[in-house]
Amino acid sequence: MYKLYSKKIIILNRMEFNMTLKDIAEMAGVSTMTVSNVINGKTSRVSQKTRDKINSIIEEYNYVPNMNARSLSNNSSHIIGVVTFLEEKEYASGYNYFENPYVSTMIGTIETELHKNGYFTMLQSVSRSSDILSLVKNWNVDGMILVFPTSAQNLEKLMDAANCPIATFDSNYSHPNLINVISDDEKGLYLSTKYMINHGHTEIAFVADYEGNIVLTKRFNGYKKALEDSHIPFRPEYIFSYPPSYEGGIEAGRAIAGSKSPITAVVTTADICAIGIMEGARLGGYRVPIDLSVIGYDNLNLCQYTVPKLTSVSQNVPKKARLATELLLKKIHDNESDSNLGEIIDVEIVDRQSVISLY
């Protein structure tokens, strides 16, 4: 009844009605199976003539397959779950995790990459890692990308329960079904510290409360190693254990300016923090970069808009995102690929105006 009515509509207006395989098969005078084969490129089993006829009908009526039906019979959805973690309390406070440029660059790049390869991006911010499993089961996702790293424990539980490949970043956990793309965090701070040293600085402070945080600890180790390699003594009093946020930076900058210590340079683990440090140092009476050279981390767009423009370490976020997506899709296609190795992305200094040479 409905069908009959619909057919009439088609004649009047070809866009109004959602075609199905069956409709196309009827029009072409073939079975649905043949249409399905043509659509899925299994053309070896269909004559050229039939193929052409079917394709022209598809085009004419603007047919688009129903992915829900396809997923159901295929047991594969072409959906990739892209997940961001949000602490319970952040969630409650209406914090928008997306305003973090790391996250937005990641997700934008991932979406573009997935789209190009015919996959769909289902976005979700979760606060409990069990929510991820629901997403997997709800939509039978072909794979997942976890934009923020989660603990090895959570990851382990998740990997056991979800039987699809998962990609993550900067994790220290490994599993045959896990793609793990990490950036060379130690090298990052090694480079920024070395950069200061090469510009004649020896009294170099480090700002970040790195303890207990895997990524920040790696960066701290880079700082230490650069000092060692140049035979500059490590001074615990040059470590300013504030969170690497704008506010933390302001406090650190104030503390440095206030202490009248011989510090002439400071490295840190986030651009936002570096900007705070410049502000705090200024509030404490310093001129930047004359009295204090500063290097940030992340190379956000922001760095171009500050005065002085901020020298920073770039971890090439788009490349990280692209690689993870690529490896994930490869793993989905041929499960034997041993792409579970931790791929390491290189890191580099982007030179601007926030460091002066003491020579």
Added chain:
Amino acid sequence: MYKLYSKKIIILNRMEFNMTLKDIAEMAGVSTMTVSNVINGKTSRVSQKTRDKINSIIEEYNYVPNMNARSLSNNSSHIIGVVTFLEEKEYASGYNYFENPYVSTMIGTIETELHKNGYFTMLQSVSRSSDILSLVKNWNVDGMILVFPTSAQNLEKLMDAANCPIATFDSNYSHPNLINVISDDEKGLYLSTKYMINHGHTEIAFVADYEGNIVLTKRFNGYKKALEDSHIPFRPEYIFSYPPSYEGGIEAGRAIAGSKSPITAVVTTADICAIGIMEGARLGGYRVPIDLSVIGYDNLNLCQYTVPKLTSVSQNVPKKARLATELLLKKIHDNESDSNLGEIIDVEIVDRQSVISLY
């Protein structure tokens, strides 16, 4: 065969196997229909005892319904398509639309709101508006949110073809199935211009190539109206028709500083542009804000990090996003709601340091 094997696995490890309605029905000794009713809260038709039994099995085995199957029989997917437009050439150039803070704030807020209400976010950047229709058909989405406005023509075609409600922003098109949330753009520039006037400025420039752009034209009208209301003559030579980007701002700032005109204040339509103007004016020998007061638009986080901190117009993007999502879901639930009216979001000045008083 498979089923039998699976059942064995369940006994060994309850997580390894994706349960179905049928499995639960068997375990509970009822029909699948009863289980379905319990899950969907149609509890009036099921005894408390049966309900409890089913719920405990669901919990025990961690059952999550297959949304693909549900969508197929329901003809409703609980997916909302969230779409961003990307020009063909931007797409090719690898431009990441997500780095635009307007977009990332929008999408983050929308996702949170949808999630809260039990909907799923399918993200897609498209370059041709016909791609949107494919998304609708592919997944049978319950609704769509277009983060960037598209032309009335495109919108009209889309609304005719897609038979789901669609939400968009700042559009001048209207349709019974369209939710249109707009911000008071004219008021935005009226406020910033008036703010300058109230601080004693009368020689006020406007930067943006507004012609042909609906939103920017509204803002320009606000500028003009503020001048009129204060009986300050409008001077065409105070209009700097550069794109409201960082680069455009630099050129405008240079032009203003270079012309040695009596201009003491400048308003514009984007924070990035305002930051460019400050930089350009400085490059031209001006001190900011002593020689030139500046007000931006959008109130990005960025405004706090510049020197001087940038006074700006806030259009309350999270509120815009939240309202659009809310109205969309309402329209999905009861189609008779006449929420197709253009809701207007208010706009306000956020006071910082980039304006000085001439009094």
Added chain:
DNA sequence: CTGAAAGCGCTTACAG
């Protein structure tokens, strides 16, 4: 209060 059965729109062995 509950069940048997048809149907949503696809895909995929299995036959011919």
Added chain:
DNA sequence: CTGAAAGCGCTTACAG
């Protein structure tokens, strides 16, 4: 080269 039929996991009239 093509078809008839079963099945993916749900929901929903329709009966009882």
